[in-house]
Amino acid sequence: MGLPSILLVEDDRMLCDAIAAALQQDAWHVDVAHDGRAAQTALIDHGYAAVLLDLGLPGNSGLDVLSGMRARYDATPALIITARDQLGDRIRGLDAGADDYLVKPFQVEELLARLRAVLRRANGQVAPVLHYQNISVDPVRRIVMRGDQHVRLSMHEFRTLLALMERQGRVVPRSHLEDLIYGGSTTIESNTIAVYIHQLRRKLGDSLIETVHGYGYRLGSER
Incomplete structure (x- = not known):
């Protein structure tokens, strides 16, 4: 069996490469999307352990991607990573279905810790069968x-x-x-x-x- 997969959605290429390298070092397989439409296509065609999602994307926004996931019953854990630090932005992200919200700039170690926490919560999530x-x-x-x-x-x-x-x-x-x-x-x-x-x-x-x-x-x- 291959490595567990993460979808990283980030339009800043340098930041994306740095996060992807850290995830790979932490034993994750990483698929990358640089815009909202590419992210939507990847989520439709594949199953991921989690999604790391920027909000300010070309094309469809990160909120559009997230809302579309939840509308079609895709419960993949989603961690928003964004420079938007206003309370209203955090509320909109969480209300749209995000499992956590991390404001840039951040340390990669914190990102990995939050990702582990999101995955733990998802694995213990109670939902009706x-x-x-x-x-x-x-x-x-x-x-x-x-x-x-x-x-x-x-x-x-x-x-x-x-x-x-x-x-x-x-x-x-x-x-x-x-x-x-x-x-x-x-x-x-x-x-x-x-x-x-x-x-x-x-x-x-x-x-x-x-x-x-x-x-x-x-x-x-x-x-």
Whole structure:
């Protein structure tokens, strides 16, 4: 198994290189994004242990990235690193879903300590496990069980299932699933959601998800 991965989102190239080097020395694999759109794409395509996120980014802001993560149920721990030191900025960052907030300039040792603390809290986080028939989903640990069997899902399959589990008994439009999974940050093929639904049925049972033709999908009986 490879090193655990961190996404570092920072447009200051020199600072980014220095932080990345410190993280790598601390036994992390580091992916780097220098603008908001690149960060959104990386978060959609990969699962990270944590995100280090600057606020003042080209393109979409760090708050846009963070709000998009939380809107699609991405609970990846997020540590904001920014030069914005006003109380209002800290409140907005925390309210948007940040797990901690570190103001520049800072010592790398403090950054690593705060990162360790954020990860400890995330690993001990309590969140309800969702159930439907013999399927259970742990949103925090990203674990899916079918009875007593662990089921491996891709990141996009997991997000599709979680969106349906959160809305049991309600029809979820395909367009809404696309927004939840991709955050509206990219153009996808028209049959992409149908492919994820097909894979979920194959892995979890053909009758699990109902297709409501011309509209979307539903998990469970109509309420």
